[in-house]
Amino acid sequence: MEEKRVIFVDDDVVSLKSLRRMLIKMPNQWEFEFADSGESALDILKKEPFDVVVADMRMPKMDGAQLLTKIKEIYPGMVRIILSGHSSKDMIIDSIGPCHQFLAKPCQSDVLINTIKRACALRELLGDESLQTSLAKLEGIPSVPQIYVELNAEIKSPTASLRKVSQIIAKDMGMSVKILQLVNSAFFGLPRHISNIEQAVSLLGMEIISALVLSTKVFSLFKAKKIEHFSIEWLTNHNFIVGNFAKIIAQEEGCSKKICEQAFLAGLLHDIGKLILCxxxxxxxxxxxxxxEDEAIEITKSEYKFFNSSHAGIGAYLLGLWGLPDPVIEAIAFHHNPGHCLGSEFSPLAAVHAADVLYYNLNPTTKKVQKMGFDKTFLENLDVWNKVDVWRELCQNLSATGEKNE
Incomplete structure (x- = not known):
């Protein structure tokens, strides 16, 4: 592993000393620098490059959100983390854009170290440094305009309900990601990771959801001019259906509620890398x-030719940077080639892989792009290859039910 350089910024001298003691156990290939203000940190960054910045939120003159915003503009490739003991609604809204992850004080050493290690390790998913920089600059993922309008109308309605709001958000990749990134941040101090959209919306409450909708930095619309061969509406609908397929497959395999929720979330986000690339x-x-289409090859092969990476790796990289759980990141990264991932138990990856293949089985397309088939060896190793026909019938019935309800 190459040497990684991390700069910590905090106006509290005691906190900086505590961080120094905490990081003694780190291996020699990690180098640390400490600054007692945002201005001092920027001066240090002018002289030498760093991979990660960890900043306190509440500091005089320049707070953590302002510092990270400047760093994002000047050094967009850096991983940006907030480590703070302070939170408020305005502070949350200000920092969710420029910040990749939030950690709370006091922070256990293994949590801080693992967060930094994980963020750096994710870069291995991408071979292109310029692509890493482009992704690190993103504050959010654009939403489908129609879904945004629907959400805005519901929030302004005198009969608005959190349940209806969560149902709308669950249809959109960009909104779902930001809601989950926020609710799982240290600002809320939850004892476990939340993967359920309805639960996340309920925990945030209508006031914060409304503020997020009004914040153009958090929820933005897909404004790109019409791109041939790409439809955000089709992609969003495809992902939503695959998410539901993955959930019902996981339920059929007797998975826990947590795994089923992660399967839905991973399905909802499995092709988010396509939206990011677009x-x-x-x-x-x-x-x-x-x-x-012209070469009748899989889209991932074409993506590697054009971008030196695939939508799967790109989506996994960014969502991992934003702190989504490992099983979800694994499913996104390997849904085209699940056999590349070690594991002997049925997981969200298996559910999403099967769901994605079944989607195209049940919705044949005239496009010439080669579609992936089942990884038979992978499913045989999990002892579920004989369940494919059962899953197909479940998904077919779910599709039929959905069509009747439209």
Whole structure:
């Protein structure tokens, strides 16, 4: 592993001393620097590069959110983490854009160290440094305009309900990610990771949800001009259906409620890398899709040709950077090639892989892009290959029920 450099910023001298003691156990390939103000940190960054910044939120002159915003603009490739003992609604809204993850004081040493290690390790998913920088600059993922309008109308309605709000948010990739990133941050101090959208919305409450909707930095609309071969509406609908398929497959396999919720979430987000690529590169992603159709190859092969990475790796990298749970990141990263991932138990990865293949089985397309098939060896190793027909019937029935309800 290459040497990683981390800078900590806190105006409290006692906190900086505590951090120094905490990091003694770190291996030699990690180098640390400490600054007692945002201004001092920026001076240090001018002289030498760093991989990660960990900043306190409440500091005089320049607070943590302001510092991270400047760092995002000047050094967009850096991982940006807030470590703070203070929180308020306004502080949360201000920091959710420029900050990748939030940690609370006092923070256990293993939590801090593992968060930094995980953020750095995620870079291995991407081979292109310029792509890493582009992704690290993103504050959010754009939403489908129609869904945003629907959510805005519900929030302003005199009969608005959190249940209805959560149902709307659960249809949209960008909104779902930001809601979960926020509710699982240290600001809320929850004892376990939340993967259920309805539960997350309930915990945040209508006041914070309304503030998020009004914040253009958090919830933004997909504004790219029409890109040939790409439809955000189709992609959003596809992901939502795959999420529901994955959940029902996980339920059929007797998975826990937690695994079933993670399966839905991973399905909802499994192709989010396509939306990210379209947001960053626009028409070039349309060219990649066209190339896949012209050559009748899998989209991932075309993505590697154009971007030196795939939508699976790109989605997993960014969502991992934002702190989503490992089983969800694993499912997103390997849903096209699950056999590359070690594991002997049925997981969200298995559910999403099967759900994605079944979606195309049940919804044949005239497009020439080669679609992935089942990884038979992977499913045989889990002893579930004989369940494929059962899953197909479950998904078919679910699709039929959905069509009747429309």
């Amino acid at each position: 947001t960053i590169h626009g028409e070039l992603y349309g060219d990649a899709v066209a190339h896949a």
